Amino acid sequence: MTLPWWKTCVAYQIYPRSFCDSNGDGVGDLRGIISKLDYLASLGIGMLWLCPVYASPNDDNGYDISDYEAIQPEFGTLEDWAALRDGLHARGIRLVMDLVANHSSDEHAWFVESRAAKDSDKRDWYIWRPPAADGGPPNDWQSVFGGPAWELDEASGEYYLHLFTRKQPDLNWANPQFRDALFAMMQRWVALGIDGFRMDVINLISKPDGLGQGGNEGGMDRALNGPRLRDYLAEMRHEVFAGTDLVTIGETPGMPLDLAREITDERAPLLDMQFHFEHVDLDHAPGASKWDSTPMTMPALRATLSRWQAGMEAHGWNSLYLGNHDQPRTVSRYGDDVRYRRESAMLLMTLLLTLKGTPFIYQGDEIGMANVAFDSIDDYRDIETLNAWRWLTGERGLDAATALAMIRKKSRDNARTPMQWSAAPNAGFSSAPPWIAPNPDYADHNVAAAEAEPDSVLHYTRRLIALRAQTPALTCGHYRLLDAEHPALWLFERATPSSRCVIALNFSATAQALPAEFGTLSCVLGNTADRAAETLAAWEARILI
Ligand code: TEU
Ligand code: CA
Numbered sequence: 001m002t003l004p005w006w007k008t009c010v011a012y013q014i015y016p017r018s019f020c021d022s023n024g025d026g027v028g029d030l031r032g033i034i035s036k037l038d039y040l041a042s043l044g045i046g047m048l049w050l051c052p053v054y055a056s057p058n059d060d061n062g063y064d065i066s067d068y069e070a071i072q073p074e075f076g077t078l079e080d081w082a083a084l085r086d087g088l089h090a091r092g093i094r095l096v097m098d099l100v101a102n103h104s105s106d107e108h109a110w111f112v113e114s115r116a117a118k119d120s121d122k123r124d125w126y127i128w129r130p131p132a133a134d135g136g137p138p139n140d141w142q143s144v145f146g147g148p149a150w151e152l153d154e155a156s157g158e159y160y161l162h163l164f165t166r167k168q169p170d171l172n173w174a175n176p177q178f179r180d181a182l183f184a185m186m187q188r189w190v191a192l193g194i195d196g197f198r199m200d201v202i203n204l205i206s207k208p209d210g211l212g213q214g215g216n217e218g219g220m221d222r223a224l225n226g227p228r229l230r231d232y233l234a235e236m237r238h239e240v241f242a243g244t245d246l247v248t249i250g251e252t253p254g255m256p257l258d259l260a261r262e263i264t265d266e267r268a269p270l271l272d273m274q275f276h277f278e279h280v281d282l283d284h285a286p287g288a289s290k291w292d293s294t295p296m297t298m299p300a301l302r303a304t305l306s307r308w309q310a311g312m313e314a315h316g317w318n319s320l321y322l323g324n325h326d327q328p329r330t331v332s333r334y335g336d337d338v339r340y341r342r343e344s345a346m347l348l349m350t351l352l353l354t355l356k357g358t359p360f361i362y363q364g365d366e367i368g369m370a371n372v373a374f375d376s377i378d379d380y381r382d383i384e385t386l387n388a389w390r391w392l393t394g395e396r397g398l399d400a401a402t403a404l405a406m407i408r409k410k411s412r413d414n415a416r417t418p419m420q421w422s423a424a425p426n427a428g429f430s431s432a433p434p435w436i437a438p439n440p441d442y443a444d445h446n447v448a449a450a451e452a453e454p455d456s457v458l459h460y461t462r463r464l465i466a467l468r469a470q471t472p473a474l475t476c477g478h479y480r481l482l483d484a485e486h487p488a489l490w491l492f493e494r495a496t497p498s499s500r501c502v503i504a505l506n507f508s509a510t511a512q513a514l515p516a517e518f519g520t521l522s523c524v525l526g527n528t529a530d531r532a533a534e535t536l537a538a539w540e541a542r543i544l545i
Contacts, residue, residue, distance in 0.1 A: 006272060006358055010361065010469075012363070013325070013360050014051065015416060016030070016050065016051060018434075022034075024431040027430075030081055030084050034083055050095065052098045054068055060383055061416075064107075064167050067109075102170060102201045104168070104171060106168070126160050146390075173232050179236075183235075183240050197246070199249065201253065203252040206225075208222055233271060248271045261311055273317045279304045291409075313356075317358070320360060330362070341368055345368030345457045348365075350503065367445060377400075377404065417438055420447065426438060428447075473496050477494035479494055489505065489512050502518055504542045511535040524544070
């Protein structure tokens with residue numbers, strides 16, 4: 001059986017604002033990415049997920065789109081985009097674009113028309129409701145980024161729904177004319193030769209019946225996995241993707257395993273794969289804000305990811321990730337970015353590239369980029385972070401030092417500092433001061449230094465990608481946990497009927513004995529020099545065959 005292309009490749013995610021600046025304005029751009037095409041090819045990746053590059057007032061860095069068919073001028077032109085597409089394709093790398101269709105910018109022409117009059121043709125393309133009896137918002141929903149999820153439009157006296165910022169009004173998928181316009185837009189991107197879409201918060205598109213008519217207690221989780229989600233996804237698949245080999249990847253916070261399995265079931269798929277959020281929600285108490293961090297433990301991570309591995313085994317497919325543009329840096333969150341930075345970054349890359357599913361490497365993780373600790377809130381740029389600062393120091397009454405410590409741990413800006421290309425000024429990212437300051441550790445941690453060091457995370461990542469490509473057990477083998485109890489060692493197997501790999505990962509700073517039964521296997525790849533020892537050193541990772 002031949003697997004679809006997206007099951008056998010490794011993906012790489014680019015956040016264009018922070019990847020490479022070609023023209024010295026401090027903002028990453030398409031020509032900057034084009035200048036790094038050979039670097040991308042050298043990794044051995046087969047898919048690039050490009051975060052939004054469309055026209056946007058940048059309230060949420062491109063996730064507020066004002067024109068789905070225009071390129072953000074600071075990123076370049078449609079010609080630059082076409083050159084990037086062709087440069088990727090010439091190197092055997094497919095291009096996946098971001099689809100942000102739960103909401104648009106309030107500056108999108110659709111919303112401008114919708115807002116203009118109650119009897120506008122496009123009024124119903126967004127979600128408008130009259131005020132509650134007391135004149136306040138129609139219900140008690142809160143925005144993901146803080147404050148009410150409803151904004152009053154003074155002119156019409158009605159509220160519109162925005163699950164994210166007030167500049168990101170939610171589109172109304174219940175309106176068939178809107179869906180036709182959206183699918184037509186997607187078809188035009190398909191005609192331009194893209195290879196798929198990553199779909200932003202796609203499980204929020206079906207709002208519950210009776211929205212805004214009272215009785216909707218609780219927050220925005222009421223909008224998750226709504227009643228017509230399957231219908232909308234089925235219609236989209238039929239209208240846009242039928243007869244193509246494009247990949248569809250859902251971003252689905254709060255999607256339970258059962259539903260994810262059903263939606264990605266290869267016998268009748270609505271999406272090809274999806275990103276779940278269970279492991280990135282492990283380091284705060286259920287119900288608490290993400291800023292109230294608790295330790296991330298390996299046994300919890302192992303239990304969660306193993307559950308998804310088993311659950312998707314028969315007919316589903318996992319998207320695999322440890323970090324992205326919304327999450328703290330992988331090595332800082334799951335590893336030890338102080339004493340064992342290189343080793344733990346390598347171990348985490350081993351985990352990502354040996355689980356079953358399609359792995360997504362976030363830019364910079366291949367050189368072990370770490371969280372940043374800015375001195376002041378003034379250095380942060382992300383709207384979620386800035387809103388949280390006001391909430392933590394305001395309503396929560398915390399002092400500045402406490403609030404800053406919480407923000408340093410979880411801010412999305414940890415993942416958004418410029419890609420560290422070299423020890424040159426501005427990390428080699430730009431000739432000008434970047435839109436967000438680089439992590440000051442760039443002098444020691446950068447691509448140029450990693451290229452020159454044979455045992456760097458970068459070279460190890462390339463070896464892992466190559467090994468995965470040539471090892472059927474690592475692409476399509478079953479996942480089996482070999483010890484569910486060990487406090488520090490994560491041991492698992494990937495096996496096909498004819499081949500097997502055992503992966504041994506020491507998630508601790510102390511040596512751990514390798515169980516004797518695996519002593520006869522040989523190590524094909526590991527992150528230390530002594531790969532035959534009976535104990536695994538601190539943060540040692542081995543792939544055994
Ligand atoms: O993120 C959706 C989401 O639910 C969270 O990851 C959220 O961004 C935040 O991290 C919660 O703390 C997607 C995009 O990836 C994100 O960049 C956008 O801001 C968001 O949707 C709105 O489009
Ligand atoms: Ca630029």
